[in-house]
Amino acid sequence: MIIPNNAIGHKIKSAQAFVSLILRGGRGVMGTANPMQPEKSLVLYEFEACPYSRRVREVMTLLNLDYESRPSPHKGHVYRDELKELAGKAQVPFLIDENNVDGANGEEGDQILDSQAIIDHLFANYSKKGFTPDKYQRQNKKDNASLANKVASVASMMRGAKAVHPKKNLARAKPKQPLHLYGFEASPFCRLVREKLSELEVGYINHNVARERIQDIGAFGFHLTKGEYQPIKGGKRDRLMHEEIKGELLFPYLVDPNTDTQMYESQDIIDYLEYNYG
Known part of the structure; x- marks a missing residue:
């Protein structure tokens, strides 16, 4: 079934993405307020509908x-x-990961294939405990993506699993400057934008803005807190609010330096991406 690219179709896709969140038990929502962000950017080759990529993105969040x-x-x-x-x-x-010059690949840093190996590397180097929690360990020796994870990816397999027009994508080439997407893994609306970026093969900097505490949970500008929303002082959300996102913390939020564009709302972002990069 092909879901139409209109307002009704967008609501259907959003509902599908929300079911994925439920199936994954809420992973990809919460995160630390004080991440150990490396000096050099981590680079991840992935695509949205891949269940193994999803496991890594959840840990990144x-x-x-x-x-x-x-x-x-x-x-x-x-x-x-x-x-x-x-x-x-x-x-x-x-x-x-070019931050570890003494890694397995010498001066080239670490180049890691396999989701569990990547997850172990991330926890070892960028978590305060320095080891992988049991819930993020490999499910079994043959398969490191659970059945629930694969089921959660079924809807996404209809979108974001393959390039929609690869010849045009290749002819267009990469944007001169990478796009910037602010959000978090489990957000249904962020997922739809990532699916479109995957289909168009447009690279971007993914800025994780995980919910840092229960008060951060909310939608449409409302949060589980009394009075005006304030993030944890000195945390990542606080820094973003005062330094990069000069407005409300609503996601997804896209910044395209190639066209000097900043915008909210998943449907508007998807329309913009299709018009400029489709």
């Missing part, structure tokens, strides 16, 4: 880490060809 996403969907070439050259095969997720 938990640790509240920003990273550069290089969407590598099926039938794509903009980043997928790079992936084949670097990893030896077109398998996602694939992480490049």
